[in-house]
Amino acid sequence: MNRKIVARTLLIVAFLEAAIVTAYWTAAGANTGWTKNRVEIVTMDDVTGLEGRTWENRFVPGVELFAASLLGGLALTTLAIFIRKPKTNR
Amino acid sequence: MKQNILTLLALTSISSAAFAGPIHFDFKDPKGVNNAVFKLDAPLEAITGSANGISGMVMFDPANPAATTGKLVVDAKTLLVPNSMMKDHLHSEMWLDTAKHGAITFEAKSLKNVKTSGDNTTAEVTGPLTIKGVTKEISAPVKFSYLKGKLGQRVPNLKGDLLVIRSTFTIKRSDFGINPGAPQDKVTDEIELTLSVAGAAPAN
Numbered sequence: 030m031n032r033k034i035v036a037r038t039l040l041i042v043a044f045l046e047a048a049i050v051t052a053y054w055t056a057a058g059a060n061t062g063w064t065k066n067r068v069e070i071v072t073m074d075d076v077t078g079l080e081g082r083t084w085e086n087r088f089v090p091g092v093e094l095f096a097a098s099l100l101g102g103l104a105l106t107t108l109a110i111f112i113r114k115p116k117t118n119r
Numbered sequence: 120m121k122q123n124i125l126t127l128l129a130l131t132s133i134s135s136a137a138f139a140g141p142i143h144f145d146f147k148d149p150k151g152v153n154n155a156v157f158k159l160d161a162p163l164e165a166i167t168g169s170a171n172g173i174s175g176m177v178m179f180d181p182a183n184p185a186a187t188t189g190k191l192v193v194d195a196k197t198l199l200v201p202n203s204m205m206k207d208h209l210h211s212e213m214w215l216d217t218a219k220h221g222a223i224t225f226e227a228k229s230l231k232n233v234k235t236s237g238d239n240t241t242a243e244v245t246g247p248l249t250i251k252g253v254t255k256e257i258s259a260p261v262k263f264s265y266l267k268g269k270l271g272q273r274v275p276n277l278k279g280d281l282l283v284i285r286s287t288f289t290i291k292r293s294d295f296g297i298n299p300g301a302p303q304d305k306v307t308d309e310i311e312l313t314l315s316v317a318g319a320a321p322a323n
Contacts, residue, residue, distance in 0.1 A: 061163075062163060062164035078283070079152050
């Protein structure tokens, strides 16, 4: 009984983690590059026509964080399956 | 008498125009728009960054753009990339070693293939480029845009001219000792550099 509860809890945690991380990564711009902690802001100088570049400190999760979180969810799911499976004694 | 004065004035203006010579443009930009962008191809995404610590002086003669000379300096310590850890690597001894070599300089010695159309001049500029203490002679395409009397639009209460310089060229990081041992399948040897700068020449 306890094994079933633990396994179900792990599955719920895995699902929630995957859902939250996917939503966060998507909301942050679905960055398919590496994680950034500053973003370049490009502005146009009307007189010269040059593009000015300044940096703004902002965290943008990268694809490696997204992938690591999904792998974590997959690991929890695998663990839940193993815990749920009853041991067979011969 | 009146005609003599007019003739004298005309001669004075002609001679001053003839001997106007090059205008000195200062590239220390109070608006902080001047920048140098670099790009290296790498797996997943290209590594790009920019520096806005630009200074230098260019002597440009609108009547003779081919005679343009000057020197531009990029403060390597102002170079930023989107990731702090990557920035630390880039500034480290192995890459740019900005603690020892804080300046990236280019000196324009000569211009060839000069073509002028209106206020715009394109050419190929040649001169020594110094990065990480290594100096190499390079040639790069360049575009000058001479904006006569436009300084006041940028800096209120200041009269004068602006000179905009744009250039994009490629160098090899191995030529300048920038982490020459880094595997080229992880980060390419070629670095694309783009310079977008404006210099000011206040009227006296």
